[in-house]
Amino acid sequence: MREGTFSADTVRSALTDSGYEPDGTYRNYDLYARSDIPRRVAVRDGVVVSxxxxxxxxxxLEATIDAGDGHTERYHEVDPTFEAVTDAVGASRLLSIGNHPSLNPTVAALGADAFRVDGDAAYHVLFEQYPETVEQPGERMKSAIEDEHYTGMAAADTIDIGVDGRLATAGARVSLQPDEPRDFVHDPPQITWGVAFDAETSTVTLRYELGPELDADRLWYDLVPVDAVNRIENQPLWPDRDTVGPGDETTVEMSDRPDADGVDVRWGPKDDPGMQLFSYVPQRTE
Structure with missing residues (x-):
């Protein structure tokens, strides 16, 4: 859910111009949808839900609207584990929550990974909520960080471990370099992507539907194998273009990597194109 000082008419126009079609109404929202990758959007003045x-x-979409408007219980109101972790995380510049950031996914009930920026330093904080059956949550987290050589905290001089009941927290302070920007987490461009898949040739066509004009050398794609773990092999999405913008199309040959089941689109400089913008897994028929 996104809130701001914009009119619903502006959003409606942008949606229809970028491939969305009207999809009815719900409560006081107008609904829009597209089917290439099933996506739905609800719009009213000052609010967009997607x-x-x-x-x-x-x-x-309807459940998200109901939760945002207070018409149904929210997740933290019915799940004590989720409530404990989200209360501990608070406001963060960058946040990931769920099984992925958890250092002990088979042991901890839930984990979160957060970055905060303050003054001349960044703070990387990990949270894990453990069930009652697990003893010494702090030691569990410390061992996991040491055993897994957790790279997110590699630049820290020290890592502080804290425990509050069943919640274990690891915090690391990382000094920012004098010539680096204060906020090292860059907001990605907001782009609407269209996609089509030709099963006979295993070709994915990506269409830049809506968004700002961008330098082409910051857009990359990665063919993702089914069993890929932390493996990224980025290729330029538009190798022969200087800039790209709305209306531009490009193709990706999935046959180049027979073990791939999807395509990721990423954003960033050549040495660090790590910001994922879009992911597509085609529905193949036997």
Whole structure:
């Protein structure tokens, strides 16, 4: 859910110009949808709510609206573990929560990974909520960091471990370099992507539907194998272009990597194109 000082008419126009179609209404929202990758958007003055099958395991636009408007219980109100972790995290510049950031995914009930920036330093904080059956949560977290050589804290001189009941916290202070910007977490460009898949040739066509004009040398793609773990092999998405913008198309040959099941689109400089903008897994028919 995004809130701001914009009119619904402006958003409606942008949606229809970028491939979305009207999809009815819900409460006081107008709904829009597209089917290439199932995505839905709800709009009213000052509020936009969206869901995507590529981002959400069980997207439910109506339930999200109800939760945001107070018409149903929110997740933290019915799940004590989620409440404990989100209360501990608080406001962060960058946050990931769920099984992915957890250092002990088979032991901890839930984990979170957060970055904060203050003055001349960045703070990397990990949280893990452990069930009652696990003894010494702090030692569990400390061992996991040491055993896994957790790279997110590699630049820290020391790592502080704290325990509050069943919640273990690891915090590390990383000094910012004098010539580096204060906020090292760069906001990615906001782009609407269209996609089509030709099963006969295993070709994915990506269309830049809506967004700012960008330098082409900051857009990359990665063919993702089914069993890929921390493996990124970025290729330029538009190798022969200087800039790209709305209306531009490009193709990706998935046959170049027979073990790939999807395509990730990433954003960033050549030496660090780590910001994922879009992910697509085609539905293949046997």
């Amino acid at each position: 869901t995507s099958a590529s981002l959400h395991r069980t997207p439910d």
